[in-house]
Amino acid sequence: MLEVKISRLELSSPIILASGFLGISSSSMKRIINAGAGAVTSKSIGPKPRKGYKNPSIFEILPGTFINSVGLANPGIDEFINELNEMKIHNIPIIVSLFGETIDSYRKVALKAENAGACAVELNISCPHAEVSSIGINPDLTYSLVKKIKKALSIPIFVKLNPNVTSITEIAQAAERGGADAVVAINTLAAMVIDINTKRPILSHGSGGLSGKSIHPIAIKKVYDLYKVLKIPIIGCGGVSSYKDAIEFFLAGATAIQIGTALYQGIELITQINEDLNNYLKRMGYESITELTGVSHNFKLQEVPDF
């Protein structure tokens, strides 16, 4: 019941590990697959090793809501290929999230990932810390980047969208035109926490990205809006911590979902959500989770206020 297809990618479960969570070692990612995920996304990988920002770089603000400024810490693609090779052996469906310093550097990293066995790449054009942070807020740059990568690769290309923009649909449509096979919505929301005793921002970088429960209703709205304008599939991401959150993404228009922050509860959560999704589908009389995609759009809303 839970099988989904995103572009050419066939997954046994619609739950995908989001980028940045446990996605550095093949051993952790194997564990996530064993827990029932349909695929894993790697930590965003760049052209060279990077320590990112000093700690504190991840903490909780409200129950289930975190802020982070990891700053794209990653071992670099050349090192990461060791992990990819290991995963190839175990046949683990891995989407390599990646970024570059220039469009060409994106392309080089993507090619290495494809050659090492990635089943798809996810272009991180939404990292607020990278030099390329301007891409994800600019439709023209997004279009050019996606088009270049599309030409170079034969595996599917996902584009991870930045929610901190006036019009996410404009960026997504540019990605679609450039040849993206799917979009992932959303990355984190720019945020900050200041400690009132020391009077300083807590994150070493000052500001960071909000993830988890708080951003879920924002992500739902973005997916709903994207579904109205896109033809390519949408992968919902942001604040999934139960099957209900996942269903909401499907009803809004998603074809699959990613899960990240909620894994602080333990990776068994993935197993639980799969089970709960199955039960929901049975209770509601569906045969496949794909039937749910976009269903909320069938209902008429009040467009114009009453006077």
Place this chain on the structure above:
Amino acid sequence: MLEVKISRLELSSPIILASGFLGISSSSMKRIINAGAGAVTSKSIGPKPRKGYKNPSIFEILPGTFINSVGLANPGIDEFINELNEMKIHNIPIIVSLFGETIDSYRKVALKAENAGACAVELNISCPHAEVSSIGINPDLTYSLVKKIKKALSIPIFVKLNPNVTSITEIAQAAERGGADAVVAINTLAAMVIDINTKRPILSHGSGGLSGKSIHPIAIKKVYDLYKVLKIPIIGCGGVSSYKDAIEFFLAGATAIQIGTALYQGIELITQINEDLNNYLKRMGYESITELTGVSHNFKLQEVPDF
């Protein structure tokens, strides 16, 4: 210790009632002032009566986090003048939040508010439902609107900012250039909730604005960024539910704060926060809350990631 000044407005407490909360009747607003608020902001008032969107239009999503799509329901400025007259008698410092269908209609409503005794107006350019929703996301329109109103009025003009934009500083700077006396940051974040049993969006309008606890760290980030570029004062708004949240706004760069959603706990919260603010200032050895404004900017952050 708690006195603050925003432009020419002198307030006995930095806590201002946010627009949309209990701000239709003079009786409720009097109660808010008696609880210790420095000023109240009215519900956004337009040129004519408006019922807004049908219910459900306000509900809670997470503890202390609400979503709403009231749709600018208001009795119209001509009716609201009765309440303003009543407030004048009791000497209640009221900021009239307002909107119009055109720039000229904004101006007319603003003039009526000024004549009826408003101590300031707050331009709602961030209402996603109004016909003018395009203003708050466009620096040129923002500039023109503010400039027009500025010319017409002699009381201070606040501009309420929309956080759903790529660059809030750009809009704020346009408002400043137009002659705004202060900005209020932030209005709600676009969001949506879908019920998994009925499979439909719950709000009658479908999507709405997120307020309360979840948006606080986002609002802090916006105020922090605004403080770096603006000369006019910033009024922090979003998720204040304790003195800590208020202090955080001051440290980020605010001169006063607004409180809305947290009042579901009861308006005595305002009295409590005033008391807690006083205690904090004493404990930390400050003589005035104004000393806190922008203090977090004194600390150096890690700008560039480690490699």
Place this chain on the structure above:
Amino acid sequence: MIDSSIKTVEIKNIKEECKNIKTFTFNSERFEMKSNLQKPKPGQFVMIWVPGVDEVPMSISGVDDGNWKITVKNVGECTNKLHELEVGDYIGIKGPYGNYFSFPDNTSAKIILVAGGFGTAPLKFLAKEMLKNKYNFTLIQGARNQEDILFLEDLEQFDQNYSEMVFCTDDGSFGYEGFSTQQLEKIITKISIKEMKTTYVYTCGPEKMMYRVFEICEQFDIPLQASLERMMRCGCGLCGLCAIDPLGLLVCKDGPVFDSNQLRAMDDFGKFKRDFTGKKIPID
């Protein structure tokens, strides 16, 4: 703190109380609220979402294990659609909200409940709780005619050692002819001066009726608790639509039940309410 989220539940049972009034039962355990789901008390209300239509306040008319009841008069778009729903259909629930009727300290107090129309709903719930707690009371129910009398079956099963039922109809087709307020006066004038000191009146119904009850109670110096209605948007003290001048009391949060002191201080009581735009309009 009250959870103000909207949870959808299936309607478990529907009972036609009279021509235009139905009682809906739903299971609140299905809300799956983690904690603070409190058992509602008489006088409290919930916001009822009829998907695709509207969301309106409804008093809780009964509670029984995890099952809550509301009793709804079909008066307009939303209640009309609600009346069309069937067992198994979903409605959304937000609440329970508001304060509740408070009981006299002494169970031997003389208690009179004055109910009109669907205002009988919270008073029936109150009466049940009073019985449980061994209070004596008289319930006066006024209606237009016999067909509009509510909960007759239920009320007849009340223990008559503790409760007395008085009915009156405008046309005299059931019980006394005339208004419930006339019956209230009749009863009060029969009370001894000593007893008068421990007499308490509770009322819910059309505001004009409640205002008359208030006048009678004031005349005899009897403490009153009245459950008011106002237009409600949020139900939880945020929107301000339900504010009553000049104190700004909120029906959804400070009420819906107000006592004599509060009622006395209300300029609006019996006279003004606000429409959905927030404009003050006269009560018809």
Place this chain on the structure above:
Amino acid sequence: MIDSSIKTVEIKNIKEECKNIKTFTFNSERFEMKSNLQKPKPGQFVMIWVPGVDEVPMSISGVDDGNWKITVKNVGECTNKLHELEVGDYIGIKGPYGNYFSFPDNTSAKIILVAGGFGTAPLKFLAKEMLKNKYNFTLIQGARNQEDILFLEDLEQFDQNYSEMVFCTDDGSFGYEGFSTQQLEKIITKISIKEMKTTYVYTCGPEKMMYRVFEICEQFDIPLQASLERMMRCGCGLCGLCAIDPLGLLVCKDGPVFDSNQLRAMDDFGKFKRDFTGKKIPID
């Protein structure tokens, strides 16, 4: 569920344990956490934020009413700055995190704790709890020389009916000359075969030392619990930096305490860790 927020607290007390090691006490009640602040157990750690510098994991070395202690060796930028702080300065706390040492079912079990360097911190805490629960144990502490011996005052006050302290130094300046692992072997070889069945070893210290302890325990088939260290970013199972191959066990969440079964399955144990980029590097 653990609260992963960062709360700042004032340092209440600082004690110099030896040349390079200080114990910091802070009051955790000031966290003002609403609920789930659990009393930490021996083996658990906290993330300590030194404002303006860094945030690093530190084992809890003692708990006493609302006061928690950490014992910190000055080894680099963050710990150096921490050593410069004074009573009244603020540090941030996140946690407590991780699992903890589990006690044998039987209080008459033979227990040996093998501590090296600041790894003595959690084992002192464990020893204290064992005493409270009437377990008998031997604590072997290894150090470079006399000056590096930790908690001597504290340890001397332990009830000698239940505890035995064995010290050893590389240069023989205090206690036995040589490594703690040599003392462990010496003690184990003296244990009767019957007693061996109820012998349990706990260790914390440099990983190479712990690996040797593991080898010894494997040889004699004694169950071991070892508290490992890895580079940590989040402390709460999200970033994956502390994963140990090939099972992907997380030191911050599945550990830091691992038992013999888990240690046996670790290719990385004693050999590899990850640096802050996530790259695998050899353990020196």
